[in-house]
Amino acid sequence: MKFREPLNELIHQPTDFTTGKNFPPPERIKIYDSTLRDGEQMPGVAFSPRQKFELAVALSDIGVDIMDLGFPMAALSDRRALQLIVQGKRKGEIREDLELLVMCRSNPKDIDVTIQTLEEIDVDKNDITFFIFTSGSDLHLKYKIGKTLIKYMGRKESEWLNLPVEFYREANLKMMCDTIRYACDRGVKSIEFGGEDGSRSDLEYTIQIAKSGYEAGGTRYSFPDTVGCFTPEGVDYYIPRIVQEFPGQDIVVHFHNDFGLAGINTIRAMSHGINVPTCTVNGMGERAGNAPLHEVVVGLKILYGITLPHFKYEKLRQLRKMVEEYSGIPVAANTPIIGEGVFLHESGIHTAGMLIDKSIYQVIDPELVGAEIKYVFGKHSGIAAVKAVLEKPANREGLEKDGVELTPELIEAVTLFVKDARQKRTKTDSFINVTEAYYREYEHLGISELRLVELASTIGRLMQEGLFKPKLDNESK
Structure with a gap:
């Protein structure tokens, strides 16, 4: 929205403290x-x-x-x-x-x-x-x-x-x-x-x-x-x-x-x-x-x-x-500036503020770093955010084509549903397995100490039998 006052009169800018x-x-x-x-x-x-x-x-x-x-x-x-x-x-x-x-x-x-x-x-x-x-x-x-x-x-x-x-x-x-x-x-x-x-x-x-x-x-x-x-x-x-x-x-x-x-x-x-x-x-x-x-x-x-x-x-x-x-090393979703989740908003209070103006809860312009603001809906979502999204002209038109009228009752029902759905997802095995799979894969990015000793034993025996010729460097493409 357009503020009545200049933004720098409403809030301090970071550079107010870093000059000189x-x-x-x-x-x-x-x-x-x-x-x-x-x-x-x-x-x-x-x-x-x-x-x-x-x-x-x-x-x-x-x-x-x-x-x-x-x-x-x-x-x-x-x-x-x-x-x-x-x-x-x-x-x-x-x-x-x-x-x-x-x-x-x-x-x-x-x-x-x-x-x-x-x-x-x-x-x-x-x-x-x-x-x-x-x-x-x-x-x-x-x-x-x-x-x-x-x-x-x-x-x-x-x-x-x-x-x-x-x-x-x-x-x-x-x-x-x-x-x-x-x-x-x-x-x-x-x-x-x-x-x-x-x-x-x-x-x-x-x-x-x-x-x-x-x-x-x-x-x-x-x-x-x-x-x-x-x-x-x-x-x-x-x-x-x-x-x-x-x-x-x-x-x-x-x-x-x-x-x-x-x-x-x-x-x-x-x-x-x-x-x-x-x-x-x-x-x-x-x-x-x-x-x-x-x-x-x-x-x-x-x-x-x-x-x-x-x-x-x-x-x-x-x-x-x-x-x-x-x-093979992903960054955390909440990694500052470049993380996949740093321009996502779910909290009802935050989303309501962002819908007024992004400067209320965000300092970094997502376009600066090749990103965009997105809203996700779950446990912390509020009715205002759900309402704002469903009331977008394109979304409202889609509902009308399906013969669905956008009413306060529907907005409340959708809000309750997404809250409940996200709560249930945290308890599913598939959600837990994502984390376990990541750490399993990370452990195998390199060769462990135990595996190194096993390899040394195997290669040593093969070398003694003349069945293994060391190749010290591999020029991969």
Whole structure:
């Protein structure tokens, strides 16, 4: 309906409380998608090369700026996926300005193998960004990669636990910077770099990693919340200092979602000047996943008034369904913004309000994300909603053709019937079986520990008898 007063005089808008921040200009923001690498690391998910190519086309179309393709030297199928994607760029199926990125450990051998892999599939290293990563927290430095650092520095492994943290910090910087310089010497032009577990690292050491990486020839620093423990207050502690130290530089944040905070933490980091947020479609990723693409881009637009140029918000739900199909992982119906149920209304009170004006109970315009408002009728439905639907001209005409008169008694009877029908459905075996079937299927997306041991036993016996030849990689189509 048409309100007598302007809507902003009747209610506060979210942006009333989010102005005055240090967000970068929209044109400087680069959406960095990691669905094809970190998203695929979600247990049970394995995209084929063709699926990765089709997802890359969809991601290019929706408007992401950077695409993480993982470790092409690790598997033949990943090399094939990279080859298809690069060919797609050459043919114009994928945007020419879409940046493609591969990952390397801080090891010159990784650089050599990656360059060799790219050459084998006819990909120019100058068309690819190399992400050279190491560790950032003292926990990781000493106890995860400590033996690697000891070997790199020519020390004895027996010294591992006795050497101080300072040794590992210095060794880590040397190893990372040596690798960056080596990549530069091999002709790599675009180098992202960073240390895992940044959100639990010493801030001054984090700054040192970034400074050293830039001085060695790195072109973009990446700061991660690897274990998903960041709070907005933690973001406020680390990010302003990092941005202050490197004014004008593109800086990446890569946050995990173990407490459901990755999306808002990412936006919080951007409010301090970060311009390269990492996301995944549907929030896919290890453990609880990564910052969901839909939460970040739509949150920026509606809650903070930041519209991303050229981003096709209306394709978010279409992209959601594509990733669900290819991954085998559906999102919950009440997933914010893209869930199948977030624009459905059943409650009588809510439906009555929505029938007056959608702004009464809804902030997100469903058309923005490729959805529409729908009404379902059941336990919580009221007479007003049933009446409003039945009184629509097309519906009333249909009833009249059937010889049915729309009366208050009929409306009440229909309302009572749908309430009762929905109540009974909750008790049926078929309704319960849907949930059970989902979790049964989810358990079999990957191979369980028990099944792995059984396979090892069977394959081991066959190998002993010369009846099994290992095939280490399967290039699926």
